[in-house]
Structure formats: structure tokens, C-alpha cells
Amino acid sequence: MESHTSPRFAVVIDDDADIRQLLVEVLTQAGFQAIPTSNGLDGIAAVKEYDPLITTLDVNMPGMDGFETAKRVRAFSPTYIVMLTALEDEIDTLQGLEAGADDYLVKPFRPRVLRARIEAMLRRPRGIDSSGNLIDATGPQPTLPAAPVMASRPPVEDEPGWVTHNGLRLNAEIRVVTVSGLEVDLTRSEFDLLAALLQSQRRVRTKPDLALILRGASPTVSAVVSEADKRAIEVHMGNLRKKLADNVAAPRWIETVRGVGYRLTAPEAP
Known part of the structure; x- marks a missing residue:
């Protein structure tokens, strides 16, 4: 019987022919x-x-x-963006993440490292379809509807899968976050960081721990986490706090443990 499985596409945007x-070659070997x-213009069109x-940039x-x-790609597409740069300055890495990249690699890079980073991203769900079903990033990829920003979603207390903290609710199965009944549109990285903190409750999660979580690796596994990786966590956390409108000076949800990492705030009094 003829297979009708949709192809998995990857776009490569790079002016260096080699x-x-x-x-x-690396992406083709990975099944794309x-x-x-x-x-950039041809890449955006593609x-x-x-x-x-996946888009490498x-x-x-x-x-x-x-x-x-x-920035232009992120304005209309949920594609995973991996930025490739010869720039080793920390500010360039941070600027790339702020522009919408999911991950980055410094040139020259090892093909197996790129494969590992892509495989880690693919273990993180891409989104939700129009019927509310979870879409596995490794399966056929339909065009996703635009996610609502702060759309109305009245809380239903007996719905399974919800974790709550001081008026914030998160459901990891359908990847939805609400604050006071309004849905908050988070990136994959922001959602995964918030989910990790909610799971840990008051236990402090270090920046290296959180960096490994975003790679899809266990924090108990010995792995190299660079200063740029740690700064990337700070950028993601800053963006997350802005979207939650969480006051850094008097946080309702996320506390910074100076020099270590982050944890949830104490539960509010009933």
C-alpha cells in the first residue's frame, strides 16, 4: 500500500555554500x-x-x-529556529534568542551536536490543533492556527491535568497556561521553564538544571552548560515574567534566588 505520510521539511538559510x-546532508540524514x-528573503519565502x-539560520x-x-519568521511561523553563528560574544547569543530562536550553535559546530539539539527540540510538543489535541512534533505537521494571546478561558476546577499556583494554572497535556482565567501565549521554552518550576514547587532550580531541561536532558546527568546557556535561561525567564506581568521586586509566581536560580513563590494565603 502506498504511504501517504507527509514529509518533514527543514529550511536552511545560510549564505555559505559549504x-x-x-x-x-545532516538534516537529510535526520529524516527531513x-x-x-x-x-534572509528567500529563507522567509521558503x-x-x-x-x-526546523529552520537553521x-x-x-x-x-x-x-x-x-x-523576527520576521517568528511573526508567522512556529518553526523551531536554530541559529548558527560565528559570533561568540554573549550579546549575540542573547539577541538571537530574543529575536525568536529556540537554540543556537557557534561555528564551527559538530554535526552530531546539531542532530542532538534538534532531537531534543523534537521531544517537546509543537502545539495544539484546532480540536484541542496535542500534536507530536515527530508526526505529520499540519498548519497550526495562531495561538490566542490572553484569550478568555474560564477555569474548570474538575478538569484533569491542571496545576495551580496563586491564580496561575498550567496544563502540561494540552500546553495551556492561564492567569485569572485568561490564556497566556508562551513560547515552547517559556512554557517548559514554567512547568519545571511548578513541578519543583519551592525547591530551587539552578540555571544549569533549567538549561538541561530545555535540551531534553536530565538535570542529574553530567553535562557541560556554558555561561551563554545560563544567560539564555535569564533571557527566557525575563520574557516569561513580562508575559505573566510578574513584578520582579514583588513577585507573585517566580522568585530569583540570587547566584543560584529560580523557584516558585510561597502560596498566597486563602
Whole structure:
């Protein structure tokens, strides 16, 4: 019987022909149909046409650079963005994450490291379909509807799967977060960090722990976590707090444990 499984697309945006070919080979070996492009405008057009699961994006490109390209892609697509950069400065990594990237690698990179990072992202669900069903990122990829920002979602106390804390509610099965009944639109990284804190309650989670969680690795496993990885967690946490409107000076949900990491605030009095 003929298979009708939809192909998994990946878009490569890189002006270096050798790097572009290497990325196509790595992604093809990983089971993707790779679409190579050499500049930001062509890359954006390819993302619109193919709705890729993965997009790799070079930072240093003539014309539109990777930061601007990432912002434009993120405005309409939930594709996983992996930024590839020869820039080792911390500010460049942070700027890439703030532009909408999910992960980054510094050139020269090892193909197996890229494969590992992609596999870690694929273990994190991509979203929810129009029927409210969880879409596994490793399966066929329909076009996702735009997620509502602070859309009305009245709480239902007897719904299974909800974790609550001081008026904030999170359901890991359907990947929904609400505050006072209003749905908050979070990125994959922001959602996963918040879920980890809710699971840990008042136990402090260190920045290396949280960085490993975003990679899909166990915090108990010995692994190298760079200073840039730790700063990336700070950026994600800052964005998460903004979306929750959580006051850093008097937090309702997320406390910073200076020099260590983060934990939930104490429960509010009934």
C-alpha cells in the first residue's frame, strides 16, 4: 500500500555554500526534506511555502541578517529556529534568542551536536490543533492556527491535568497556561521553564538544571552548560515574567534566588 505520510521539511538559510550543503546532508540524514536558501528573503519565502518543522539560520548574512530574519519568521511561523553563528560574544547569543530562536550553535559546530539539539527540540510538543489535541512534533505537521494571546478561558476546577499556583494554572497535556482565567501565549521554552518550576514547587532550580531541561536532558546527568546557556535561561525567564506581568521586586509566581536560580513563590494565603 502506498504511504501517504507527509514529509518533514527543514529550511536552511545560510549564505555559505559549504555550510549550506553540510546542513542539508545532516538534516537529510535526520529524516527531513531540506530546502536550502542563501539569504534572509528567500529563507522567509521558503518557510511560508513549506511550513518547516526546523529552520537553521545563519546570523552573518549580507543584506538582511539572521536576527531580522528570525523576527520576521517568528511573526508567522512556529518553526523551531536554530541559529548558527560565528559570533561568540554573549550579546549575540542573547539577541538571537530574543529575536525568536529556540537554540543556537557557534561555528564551527559538530554535526552530531546539531542532530542532538534538534532531537531534543523534537521531544517537546509543537502545539495544539484546532480540536484541542496535542500534536507530536515527530508526526505529520499540519498548519497550526495562531495561538490566542490572553484569550478568555474560564477555569474548570474538575478538569484533569491542571496545576495551580496563586491564580496561575498550567496544563502540561494540552500546553495551556492561564492567569485569572485568561490564556497566556508562551513560547515552547517559556512554557517548559514554567512547568519545571511548578513541578519543583519551592525547591530551587539552578540555571544549569533549567538549561538541561530545555535540551531534553536530565538535570542529574553530567553535562557541560556554558555561561551563554545560563544567560539564555535569564533571557527566557525575563520574557516569561513580562508575559505573566510578574513584578520582579514583588513577585507573585517566580522568585530569583540570587547566584543560584529560580523557584516558585510561597502560596498566597486563602
